[in-house]
Amino acid sequence: MPAHSGRARAGGFTLVEVLVVVVIIAIMTTIAMLKVTTPGYDRQLDGEGERFTDVITAATEQAQLEGRDYGVWFGPNRYQVLVYTPATQHWDELPDDRLYEEHGLPDGVVPALEMEGKAVPIDVAKVDAERVPQLMLFSSGDASPYKLSFAREGTDTKWLVEGQPDGTMAVTPSGPAP
Numbered sequence: 001m002p003a004h005s006g007r008a009r010a011g012g013f014t015l016v017e018v019l020v021v022v023v024i025i026a027i028m029t030t031i032a033m034l035k036v037t038t039p040g041y042d043r044q045l046d047g048e049g050e051r052f053t054d055v056i057t058a059a060t061e062q063a064q065l066e067g068r069d070y071g072v073w074f075g076p077n078r079y080q081v082l083v084y085t086p087a088t089q090h091w092d093e094l095p096d097d098r099l100y101e102e103h104g105l106p107d108g109v110v111p112a113l114e115m116e117g118k119a120v121p122i123d124v125a126k127v128d129a130e131r132v133p134q135l136m137l138f139s140s141g142d143a144s145p146y147k148l149s150f151a152r153e154g155t156d157t158k159w160l161v162e163g164q165p166d167g168t169m170a171v172t173p174s175g176p177a178p
Helices: 015-035 043-066
Strands: 070-075 078-085 090-093 109-115 118-120 135-137 146-152 157-163 169-176
Touching (some): 043 146, 043 157
Antiparallel strands (some): 109 118, 109 146
């Protein structure tokens, strides 16, 4: 009989082998989840939409607190919040307020505004002219009813907000246009 020193190895995996397999599975799962997104979802478009609703909410509250009318001017690839100054009868920028300063949209993101069921033209020629807002936010808390969408050029992906006369908003995150 041959002499064996020590115990014979039992069948199975060691703890280190099991941990290596678990780590490999976790890495592969993470990579797969990062690559898979919901069809039609556009993170940048949703970010712009969320920023817009935050700006409108803040401007509506500011208009009520100050008892002044605010408005939103839209250009072809940007928008800006303005305040009406009765003494000069002009719409003015709000100095030193980063939230309300002119905000440029990312390349490929296009705004479309609709009021009373009709498209409101966003005219390139009027970009440098005196800015008169298309969307009104009144000191009473009321607002112009509107539909605003931010769309990704070349796709049917859009982000939509519907503003009600009482100043509330209904938001539809990005996805294929209905």
